[in-house]
Amino acid sequence: MFKKFMAKMGVGSAKVDLMLSKPEYAMNEIVHGTIRVQGGNVEQEMNSIAVELWLQVISKNGQTYTHKITSIPVVSPFIIQANEVKDFPFTYKLPEGLPISAGNVSYHFRTHLDIAGGVDSNDHDAIRILAPAPFYALLEAFARLGFREKHGSGHFDGFKQEFELFPTGLLAGQVQEVEFQAAVEQDGLRILLELDVPSFGREVELKREIFFSHALLEDVDRLAEQLRHIMEETLHQAHLYQSHRMEFEHGHHGHHKSGLGGAIGGFAAGVFGGMLAAEMMDEMVEGAEEAFGGTEGEEEGGFLDGLDFFGDEEDE
Structure with missing residues (x-):
């Protein structure tokens, strides 16, 4: 009885671990891995497992902003016995057009194990997304x-x-x-x-x-x-x-456009609906957290140091 109580408090509870086949992937590549659930001290019921892909961007003043690109449901409800180990396959095809891991951009998978009546377990795995x-x-x-x-x-x-x-x-x-x-x-x-x-x-x-x-x-x-x-x-x-002032087509902006598709980083404009860019161009004004749907997606520190990566001007 005491073990069940402690497990509900997160002590001796089941844990989740996403094990990826490698740390670097090209855009449009399929990510393969295994989700391992390690049972705790008692039998527990799991509601679900989901894996989320998060993009992290660091502004020129060192502020860190994250945005969830997608959530991938992986496993439906199941029961795991004490000390039992269960493995589940994981695959996900990365989108095209993502910003690559460089400068102020980084990525991680967040694996969430929803434990019925207990403290959920999470796992974070950084990945690098490479260009073709x-x-x-x-x-x-x-x-x-x-x-x-x-x-x-x-x-x-x-x-x-x-x-x-x-x-x-x-x-x-x-x-x-x-x-x-x-x-x-x-x-x-x-x-x-x-x-x-x-x-x-x-x-x-x-x-x-x-x-x-x-x-x-x-x-x-x-x-x-x-x-x-x-x-x-x-x-x-x-x-x-000298006056050839064109940009790749991003949408949601007033620049002249070259009409080109497939730009590296172009996908993100659709992900953010232009909100991220507006906030960054306004020096990350107050209220940026609401633009990303609350403060849940904001994380301190991160994978990169807060360096001055952004330019000082924007083409009109």
Whole structure:
């Protein structure tokens, strides 16, 4: 009797553990794992098991905001005996277009074991979501030209995810920073490239949209040479690109659009309905918790330090 009472208080109660096959996954990949329930000191009735995928974003002032992307019901009611171990298979196909794990973005699965008449058990498992292979081929091509990713590259502002590099060889002294957004398409990779160029005490932004075929992306040397040619041409013909102020189509904003789909991070605009971006652009004003449905989804600390990842301005 005493053991049953203590189990209801959470002492000697059943515990849940999500065991994943690996810690890193590509967008659209199927996550495989096993949910293990370890029985406690007494027989207990379980109402259900559900696994939730959470996205965590850290603002430039260090505040942490989380949003539940989905909840996956896994197991219906069952009874577990004292010290019994039950394993349940878990599979989930990740959505396309998620922001990748970089800069101010991280993810975790939260596994919730609902115990009838007792204290529920939870398990948290961090995962990294990676970009498709063509994206990393592009980064390698930049690296071969002497460009290095800046600390905090891959920042996500609620609508889009932007990657930032600085020159250490090619264009050093001519370009302060190279930024790009990426969209994965069926036939290759499309990017919105921006060169930030110093000009008479101010910074000029040169933007152009570029498509790279799969054949080119599979040959990193050729890709690097193509990138070199494109960036040098952009600088030499700066007047053609200085006012080219377009963005990937995010929805729920007033930017000019390039009409591109499949942007990395584009999925999140639909998830948040634009609310996250509005809050971030307003310096995480008071009431942001209500925008995410209450404070339940807000967690202190997190997987990344609170660094200044967000830019200072937004294109009009």
